[in-house]
Amino acid sequence: MKMSILAFALRALARRKARAFALGGGLAFAVALVAAVVFMTESLRAEAERAHAAHPDIVVQRLVGGRPTTISSADAARLAGIASVRNVTPRVWGYVFLPSLQGNVTIVGTAKNAPPLSIANGVLAEGRDIAPGAHEMIAGTELARFLGMRPGDELGLPTTNADAHALKLVGTFRSSLDLYTADVLICDEDDARALLVLPPGDATDLAITLSNPAEARVVARTITETLPGARVVERDLLARVYHLAYGRRAGFVLGASIPAILALLVLAWDRASGIGPDERKEIAVLKAVGWSTSDVLWAKLFESLLVGASATALGLLLGYGWIFWLGAPGLRPALVGWSVLYPRAALTPAVDVAQLLGISLAVMGPFALLSIVPAWRAATTDPLDTMRT
Template sequence: MKRQLALIRFALGSAHRRTGRTLSLAVALALVTFGYSSVLFLTEALRSEFRLAATALPDLTVQSLVAGRPALINEEQLPAIASIAGVVAVQPRVWGYYFVPAMSGNFTVVGVDTDAETVRRDLSLVMLEGKLPGASGEVVLGESLAAFLGLEITDAVTLPVGRAMKRLELVGTFRSQVALWTSDVILMNVADAREFLQVPPGQATDLAVLLSTPDEASVAARKIAELLPSARIVDRQLMSRTYDLTFDTRGGMMGGMLLSALVSFLILAWDRLTGVGPGERREIGVLKAVGWRTGDVLIARLWENTVIAVYGAVPGILAAYGYVFLARAPGLAEVLLGWSSIYPALRLTPAVDPGQFLVLLCLVVIPFVAASLIPAWRTATHDPHGLLRGAA
C-alpha cells in the first residue's frame, strides 16, 4: 500500500512536470468523452420519458391497413371486439395530421369527447390556463404550437379544411411539463376533429383496446386478428421496443461517427506516449540506476496515464451533463431529432445514476490506459546505462 502511494505520488509529480503533454491529452480526451456522453445522456433521457408515458397506453391499438397504408377503420367492428373475453373497453379514436402549406407545419389533430368526465379531469390536470374546451371550434394547443401561430388565449385562427375555412378559438394551452408530448397538438372535440380531418361518421382513425389482464395482450391480439384479418394490431410492448430501436439507431449513428474521433485520439495518444524525450529518458535511467524495477516504472506510468484519463474524462462527462440538461443540447438535439417545424422545449430528466457514470468513465479510461500500456512497457524496459548516456 505504502509502495503504491509512493508510486502514485511519483506519477502525480510526473504528470505535473510534463504539463503540456498532460493538458493536451486530457483536453482531447475530455472532448471525445463530451461527445459520447452527450449522445448517451440525450438518448437515454428521451427513452426514459417515453417509458414514463408508456404505462398509460392502451393495451392494444387496432389499425386498418389498405394497400399497405393505414386507413380509416369501421366502427361496426366495435361490438365484436368488445365481446372478446378479457376486453374491458374499445374506444374509437379520431386523430390525424394536418399540414398547413403556408406555414410548412405539420400538426397533430386529436379529437376527444369533451363531455366525458374522465376527459375533463385529465384536461384540467394538463392545461396551464384558459377553460376546458366544449363548444365547436374551441381548441387547446401545445405551447410551442401556440407560440408558432402567435396565439394567446381567446385568440382565433382560421384554417382551411378542404375548400371551406374553419375558425378555431384558443381556449387553453397544455402545461410545459407535458410539452414533449403536446408541442404540435391541436386538441378539440370529436365532431370538430371529424370535420377537420374529414373522417366520416361511423369511422375512426384506430381503435384503442383496454384489457382486464394486460399480460394476455397477445391472446386478445390473435382473436382480434381472426375477426379483422387485414388489421394491424400493435401491443404496448411492441411500441416500447420500437421506441428503444428508434433511439438506438439515431444514437448509434452519432456514436459511430464519434468512434472515429476516439480511434484518432487513441492513435494520437499512442504517438505522444511512444515518443520519449531526452529528459524523460534520463529520468527513467536515474530511477532504474537507483534500484527501480521495470515493474515499478511500468506501474508509475500506468498511474500517470490513469490520472490523465480521469482528469480528461470526468470534466467531459460533467460538461456533457450541463450541455444536455442545463443548456438543452443546442445543435445536438437538431442533429439527433431531425427536421421539424415545431420543436418542444427539451426539458429532459437525466437517467444517469452512479452505475452508468462509472461505466461511462471505464469506457473511456480503460481503452486509454490500455493504449498507453505498450509505450509504457517499452520505456520501462530500456537499459539504464543506455538511458543515462542518451543512447537508448
C-alpha cells in the same frame, strides 16, 4: 511509498504539460461526445416510456397498400365481442398541414367520456378544458406561441370541408409537457372529424382496453384473425419501438462522430506505441538512482491514471452540462428530428450511477493499461545503454 510515486507522476506530467493537455483534452472531448449522446438518448427514451402506462393495451389500424387508413366503427363492435376485451374506443385524430407553419399539427378529437383537463390537474397552463359542441380547442404552448394566439382567439384551420368551424382557443398546455404537446391541438370529436374530413362511422384507429393486459398477445392474435390485414399494435411492444427509434438515432450521431472517436484511438495508440526519448532517459535515471522496475511501472501507471481520470471527469461533466444544463445546443436537432415546432421543455436525466461508472471505467481502464507495456520495455532496458543512446 505509492503516494510518493503518485506525487512524482503528477510532477512528471507537469514537466510535459503540452503533451498531457493534448492527450487529456482529446480524451475529455471524446468522452463528452459519447456521454452526451448516451445521456440524451436515455433521457428521450425514458420520457417516451413515462406516458406508456396510459397508452391503450392494443391499438388496431386498418392497412391498405401497406399504409394506415381509416377503420370502420362497425369493426369496433366485432372486436368488442372478443373475450377479455373490456372496451373498444374508435378514435379520431390525424394531421393538418399549416402553410404558415410549413409543418403538420396533430389534431386530436376528444371522445365524449374523456377525463377532464384542467389547471388543477397540472395539464393546462391557462384556460380550461373544451366544452362539447362549442367549437373550442386547446393547443400546445409552442403552437399557440407560433400562431400568436391567446385564449379567446379563433383560428380557422385549412381543410377541404366547408362545414368545418373555426375553433376558439380556450386553454394551453403547460410548457413542461411540451415534449408531448408541442404540435397538438385538442378539440371536440365532431370538429376533428370535420377538419380531417373523416366520414361518419369511420375512425382513425381503435383503442382497446383489456380486462387483463397480460392476455394482450392472445387477444392480438384473435383480432388479426377477426380483421385480416389489420395492424395490431400492442402496448408492450412500444418499449421496443422507442429503443429502436432513439437507439438508431444515437447510432447515427455516434457514426458521424467517428472522426472524434478515431482521434481518441490515435491518442491511445500513441500511448501504446512507446514512449519518447526524454521519457526513456527519465526512466533510465530513475533506475540508475535505485528505483525498481515495479516502481517505474507504478509511476507510468499513475501518469496514465491521472490523465485518464481527470479527462474522464471533465468529459462526463461537459457531456452532462451540455445536455441538461445548456439544453443540448447542436445535438438536440440531430437526435430529436427536424420539426418546425421544437419542444422547449428541459430533458430529465435518466442516467444512473452504474452507467456513469460504466463510461468512466470503459475509458480509464484501457487507457491506463495501455501505458504498462511500453513502460515495462523501457524499465527492463539497461539504464547505461539508454543514457548513452
